[in-house]
Amino acid sequence: MSLPQVPFDDRGLAYGDGLFETVLVRYGEPLLWEYHMQRLRRGCQVLDMAEPSRESLDATLEEVQGELAVLKLVVTRGSGGRGYARPAIAQPRLLSHWTPFSTSPQRWREGVRVRVCHLRLGRQPRLAGIKHLNRLENVLARGEWDRVDIDEGLMADQNGQMIEATSMNLFWERNGSFFTSELDTCGVAGTLREALLADNRVSIAPLDVADIGGVDSLWLGNSIQGLWPVAELLDADNVPCRRWPSAQRNRELQTAAHQLLGYPVIATDV
Amino acid sequence: MSLPQVPFDDRGLAYGDGLFETVLVRYGEPLLWEYHMQRLRRGCQVLDMAEPSRESLDATLEEVQGELAVLKLVVTRGSGGRGYARPAIAQPRLLSHWTPFSTSPQRWREGVRVRVCHLRLGRQPRLAGIKHLNRLENVLARGEWDRVDIDEGLMADQNGQMIEATSMNLFWERNGSFFTSELDTCGVAGTLREALLADNRVSIAPLDVADIGGVDSLWLGNSIQGLWPVAELLDADNVPCRRWPSAQRNRELQTAAHQLLGYPVIATDV
Incomplete structure (x- = not known):
């Protein structure tokens, strides 16, 4: 080809x-x-x-x-x-x-290790949400690590608001409800995120970079990979700062996402 | 070819x-x-x-x-x-x-008409100054007008600081001295600007978008076109808001720029 x-x-x-x-x-x-x-x-x-x-x-x-x-x-x-x-x-x-393409069932099940990136996304409302070809910020952010046991990097904007991962959208849980970031000043509005919003599976909320360790569970998703739980969060210096244990994880959002993509429903570990 | x-x-x-x-x-x-x-x-x-x-x-x-x-x-x-x-x-x-390439001697001599763009440049220190291929902001700003009698558009950043024109750097005069914008959060550091800075022909200073009409003269320059005086400034709605008459224009910076590029020295109109 x-x-x-x-x-x-x-x-x-x-x-x-x-x-x-x-x-x-x-x-x-x-x-x-x-x-x-x-x-x-x-x-x-x-x-x-x-x-x-x-x-x-x-x-x-x-x-x-x-x-x-x-x-x-x-x-x-x-x-x-x-x-x-x-x-x-x-x-x-x-x-x-x-x-x-091959899926990553282990990531669906056991979750991923992610870090917070040093790079802060510039705010440009005129280009926010669309998937345009100006992606140097994502390239620079992805270039911050080469450890193969780190699966993604989270990016905040210049004001310290969490926006997305380098190639996935961000979701989090508080008190049994799921949320995702507003993308009106930067970030890419993923199609899986759009579909989950349209189905009222998630709501839009702010999340300050300082508060990210305080959520009940953290997830990354896109229309290719499905939804990955975050098992461990590292800070920008790759120092571990939070773990979310796999047991009793609320997989409601993952189930909804995987139904949209024809991916399997993952059983909650007990 | x-x-x-x-x-x-x-x-x-x-x-x-x-x-x-x-x-x-x-x-x-x-x-x-x-x-x-x-x-x-x-x-x-x-x-x-x-x-x-x-x-x-x-x-x-x-x-x-x-x-x-x-x-x-x-x-x-x-x-x-x-x-x-x-x-x-x-x-x-x-x-x-x-x-x-052909030069624009009339623009060197009589100056150009420019407008202030609606688009405000996003601030991204990690990419500022270099001439990378992520230029959608310039494309969007240039797309704001199609009148052929408007030669360039000026862009401020999200904080209202003047940065550059869509494809040229910005220079201005106050009390006989010439200045150009700091480009540490956005903008392209043009080679003509670098050479003029190295020769101490200009200094770096801030310029708020609200103060642009108050400068003694305004200039646009790059390493292809040389230096154009701005004859008339329009606001973002294309309403004229300032003219700088050609008579007694201080052409010191233009002369220095044109010597660097092998372009002619333009005589001051009297």
């Missing part, structure tokens, strides 16, 4: 002027496809960019094979001249590529 | 994980080349990316033809797998392409 290419003057390459989606596909059937299409549409509106036709987007699914795969879509504004001004007639470019 | 291409898995395309430079070249000789090389080196350090060899960078000049040209260099981290983690062995990709 040869990789698609873009030319030097593609604005996705030049300025990150475009969007992407990563979609879980099971036996050719995409999960949360309408949520992905909705976010892509919203991104095109925010960037004032023509949308690829629904037919061309649907057609990217036809090539995907195997039991479980990740389909990545990239939509750029297309080719343009030198300078930031948008080309008068821009022809958006839709690229797609898929790779086989 | 065919355009270079990058594959789908190039991290410059995927995440804007890379840097660029635009260099003025006259009869094959680059202007401010060492400043461009220095900024590229600093960018590679900030992104923790291997630098292309100096030989490969110098070699991009060989293809450039004509009296005046703009050489654009793009350096990406190279190809990588899915996800934000940097590839264990990344092979940076250096791409270059040049186009003929």
Whole structure:
């Protein structure tokens, strides 16, 4: 399977002027496809960019094979001249590529170890929520650790509000209810998060970085991996600062998430 | 002249994980080349990316033809797998392409009309100053107007401090001295600005967006265009709010800038 290419003057390459989606596909059937299409549409509106036709987007699914795969879509504004001004007639470019995927059942069951990142996300309301191609903050944050036993890094914004992990949304539990961060100044509004919000499984609430160790349980999720409980939290210097034991974990949100993705319901350890 | 291409898995395309430079070249000789090389080196350090060899960078000049040209260099981290983690062995990709360039003598002489942009730059100290490929803020700001008689847009940060124009640095005069903005939380540190700072032609000072109409003269500059005086300032709703008449304009900084770029000294109108 040869990789698609873009030319030097593609604005996705030049300025990150475009969007992407990563979609879980099971036996050719995409999960949360309408949520992905909705976010892509919203991104095109925010960037004032023509949308690829629904037919061309649907057609990217036809090539995907195997039991479980990740389909990545990239939509750029297309080719343009030198300078930031948008080309008068821009022809958006839709690229797609898929790779086989395997789940991490042990992470679903036993949970993950995560750290708080030094990097604080800049606040830019005009770009918040959409999955655009300007992702250097995520790259820098992910570059803060290389220990293979650390699975993700949590990012706060410049005001110390918890936003997300480098490639997953953040969920937490207090008194039996589940919450997720407001994403109106930065962060990516994941499709799994959107679906859980639409189903009233979670509510939006603030969470200060100083209070993160005080929640009853902490979870990371996206539309590819499902929902991981956080077993251990490290601070930015990789010093352990909180453990959430696996026994009696409330798996209500994980169950709802996994039903949306066709993933198994994980039994609570007793 | 065919355009270079990058594959789908190039991290410059995927995440804007890379840097660029635009260099003025006259009869094959680059202007401010060492400043461009220095900024590229600093960018590679900030992104923790291997630098292309100096030989490969110098070699991009060989293809450039004509009296005046703009050489654009793009350096990406190279190809990588899915996800934000940097590839264990990344092979940076250096791409270059040049186009003929013509100066705007009327803008040098009579000045330009600029507006203040609605968009406020997000503050991200970790990425400030370098010329990385995450430029959606510039694209959105430039998209705020399409009147051809508006030449540039000025951007403040989220705190209301003036930072830069969409593709030029900002300079202003008070009591015969010239100033430029601090760029430690956002903005691109232009090579012309660096050279003028190194030559003590300008000093760094703050400028609140509310005070911009109160400066003695306002200038925009970069290493391609030289220095433009601002003749008229419009607010974000395109309402004129200040004119700086051309007569008796202090052209000291413009003269210094143009000497660095081999551009003509512009006579003061009397």
